[in-house]
Amino acid sequence: MTDPRPDRPTTLGAAVPRADAPRITLTEIVAGLLSLIWLGVVIGWFTLTGPADGDASASGARDGFILKLFVVFLPIALIWVAAVTSRTIRDLKDEARRLQVAVDAMRHSYVQQQQAAAAATRPSVEKRLDEIAASTKQAETAIVTFTSSRRDGALAMRQPPAPPPQVEQPGLALDQPPEDQRPPIAVDEFIRALNFPDNAEDKEGFRCLRLALEDREAARLIRAAQDVLTLLAQDGIYVDDLRPDRAKPEVWRRFAAGERGRAIAALGGIRDRSSIALTAGRMRNDTIFRDASHHFLRQFDRSFQVFEKSATDQDIAELADTRTARAFMLFGRVTGVFD
Known part of the structure; x- marks a missing residue:
């Protein structure tokens, strides 16, 4: 029998692969709508105002054309710069979240390995400590x-000396202590x-x-x-x-x-x-x-x-x-x- 479940890439922790992220998000949709609205407003404005006076000089006509290009495309460029910046920030946050999950998983794995190693070496360490204690006691x-x-x-040596006899013996008054004799x-x-x-x-x-x-x-x-x-x-x-x-x-x-x-x-x-x-x-x-x-x-x-x-x-x-x-x-x- 074949496994009915499709093959899926293995992910680490709760990290989501970058390929699953949507290509077009709400930010791009909003930026596109704003761009269309601005184009509509500019086209309507040029249509209602009509052509400029015929006696305008050539340099004035050229300057007017350049100004029209700035009026049309500069706001659209600002809208898409803001959209791209917003998406980049969101991608960076997602990447940081995936890295944090990966680091937590690695730390958890390292702690488990250290605990397993400590549990394996504890009997030998205790045996060595017992041997050291036994040798120290023997030494x-x-x-x-x-x-x-x-x-x-x-x-x-500190026992008190025997009490002197009651009979007066002047010759024993200057006797040395027993240890000095x-x-x-x-x-x-x-x-x-x-x-x-x-x-x-x-x-x-x-x-x-x-x-x-x-x-x-x-x-x-x-x-x-x-x-x-x-x-x-x-x-x-x-x-x-x-x-x-x-x-x-x-x-x-x-x-x-x-x-x-x-x-x-x-x-x-x-x-x-x-x-x-x-x-x-x-x-x-x-x-x-x-x-x-x-x-x-x-x-x-x-x-x-x-x-x-x-x-x-x-x-x-x-x-x-x-x-x-x-x-x-x-x-x-x-x-x-x-x-």
């Missing part, structure tokens, strides 16, 4: 565990504490941490380092991913002696541009982050000066490879310590 396990351990140690932490244990535990099963790491937290000076550096490492982790910066260039122990000793700037530029071995840019941006915009970083740099400077006096070159090399030392290198680069 922060050591810090979270250490925070709990530090809180327990701090509470134990403990022997200083060993160098290898101090270095291990600055590196923090690798995971929840790192018993040796936690043992060294507890010993460092019992030492007043070491505890200050440990807490300052924990604060900045936690803040860096919020921006996805983990010092384990940084691979700094190693500096010689002599450069570290010059730093302990108070030298700054180009003389110790080798200590700024962090070359990760993204980590440096993220850290610098947050230091400009986050007051808490900036204060924590400056506090950490001061504590590291103070503790390293004491550490360097009794440390060997091997001890300094091992300390430079700890997480705390890497954080110092990063913040030193950002704050211009090595410039």
Whole structure:
């Protein structure tokens, strides 16, 4: 069977093809009627007035003829100019309407495509976000565990001392606090504490941490380092991913002696541009982050000066490879310590 419906061109939206527009409109009909009326009026006027006087000169006759042409054709020309202008304006409006319909249809199609693409990619994006959250939680396990351990140690250290006995003992009046009576932490244990535990099963790491937290000076550096490492982790910066260039122990000793700037530029071995840019941006915009970083740099400077006096070159090399030392290198680069 054949389709009884005639073939029709496909149109976009509500647009009407130009071929369907009428060739003669009301404007042309009105213009034609006005032109005929004007011609009738002019012919009637010339018929009633009769010929001009016979004694008129040739130049006067020529001027009269030209004037008659203007009187006849100038109004007709103005009528058709107005008609053509009106039709042109109407065609332009129709064209603008068709273009608007086409643009609306294209915009609607684009929005539908974007929605379909977003719906197709949403499961993969959600899966990727879950993977990032899981990896972030795993990376922060050591810090979270250490925070709990530090809180327990701090509470134990803050317990009030035992009440003095009732028997008068003048010799105990000037006794030092219990934490000052403990022997200083060993160098290898101090270095291990600055590196923090690798995971929840790192018993040796936690043992060294507890010993460092019992030492007043070491505890200050440990807490300052924990604060900045936690803040860096919020921006996805983990010092384990940084691979700094190693500096010689002599450069570290010059730093302990108070030298700054180009003389110790080798200590700024962090070359990760993204980590440096993220850290610098947050230091400009986050007051808490900036204060924590400056506090950490001061504590590291103070503790390293004491550490360097009794440390060997091997001890300094091992300390430079700890997480705390890497954080110092990063913040030193950002704050211009090595410039």
